[in-house]
Amino acid sequence: MAIKFRGVDFIEFDTLLSGEERLVRDTTRRFIEDNLIPIIEECNRAGRFPRELVKPMAELGFFGATIKGYGCAEMSNVEYGLVMQELERGDSGVRSFVSVQSALVMYPIYAFGSEEQKQTWLPALQKGDKLGCFGLTEPDFGSNPGGMRTRARKSGNEYLLNGEKMWITSGSIADIAIVWAKVEEEENRIRGFLVETDRPGFRAEDIHGKWSLRASVTSSLSLQEVRVPAANLLPKTDALKSPLMCLNQARYGIAWGAVGAAMACYDCALQYALFRKQFHDQPIASHQLVQEKLAWMISEISKAQLLALQVGRLKDQGKLGYQHVSMAKRNNVWMALECARMSRDILGANGVADEYPIFRHMANLESVKTYEGTHDIHTLIIGQNVTGMDAF
């Protein structure tokens, strides 16, 4: 049974959006319907990133969409959020790719880079001519990136970088890596570096055997005496706060993206329940317990839409705190994962087959729950904000 996505709007959410916002959302939805949905199950089976979509996505302005100038689309944050929602309705791995390129590579260059660095990299990254990755996590430091071991040592007019990064999205396909390292000459203060991936001593190796985000490239990075010019230091980076500021951008996109994954699962489960008959020749949608699941999902999706929109409006007004982003990422990813599990249940045995998108979304969302700050780390960020007490 072919299931087409019809959008999910129980509470007239669309009336809260401007015409321009709806246009951006609908354009992205069509792009995903026409270009990603037909190939995503094959990509997922093969563990293949659909690289052929990079250029078309660049042309639609998805990369660095909220950046002013440098050829970027200059979308509002709400428009960008709606793009992320539609991308993740297709697949979390493709949304991840765009998140990394935009929020974790272009944003730090824009926010912390010199004018020369911006001119060199932003237009090329926007066009998809160059791809980027973001190296913060290390084998022994995930939730606690402040403990990182990667070091930069000044040597004349260069820095020498040494260290290992782990679980890096787009690592082996990147032309440029944003690498976070402690600078020995600055009392081990964390700074960001632009590292061209063809420099001697830089190696990226893919992590295989993932059950999740199979359409996304995930790699480990090794840096051994990698020399970069001093001009590759991102000059305005200053301690752990700088990479955490990048994470806010990406977490914001995930809060919207998760709504898209939940919508995909709910819509598929609803259509299936209306069509599948069990007992007395009645559709399973007529049973109370199935309706309870559908009612839970549509309620939670509606609340998550409102949370994402409010966070987006605050961001557009310059009033967003990182605790707000944590709440939206934590709630919406949890909600999406619960929707995926309930939807899988409604499909019975068919729920485990990749003829339907649900299991893929469910497996993807397990990573989304972990990366960009685990669910529990966001609990602690919110807890710290409301109590003033650090429980990390």
Ligand code: TGC
């Ligand atoms: P802590 O002492 O709390 O904070 C250090 C300074 O930073 C400030 N701060 C933030 N600033 C901006 N945005 C945030 N989100 C911030 N969180 C904290 C803080 O106020 C402080 O400022 P100041 O002026 O007092 O110095 O730092 P901590 O070492 O105790 O760590 C706090 C903690 C645990 C919340 C943080 O380390 C954390 O968020 N850990 C999670 C790590 C994480 O999310 N890693 C993600 C890696 S990238 C990734 O997963 C990409 S996935 C691909 C995709 O997106 O699709």
Ligand code: FAD
């Ligand atoms: P850990 O930090 O070891 O946590 C393990 C468990 O312990 C979790 O349940 C956690 O919540 C819990 N825990 C940890 N500390 C505490 C505490 N103080 N109190 C209570 N519970 C705690 N990183 C990048 O830098 N760049 C990327 O592009 C990137 N892409 C990724 C792509 C994928 C597919 C995945 C899976 C991860 C990616 N990551 C990336 C890494 C990701 O950010 C980390 O996995 C994440 O931050 C968690 O770190 P960890 O896996 O080391 O888990």
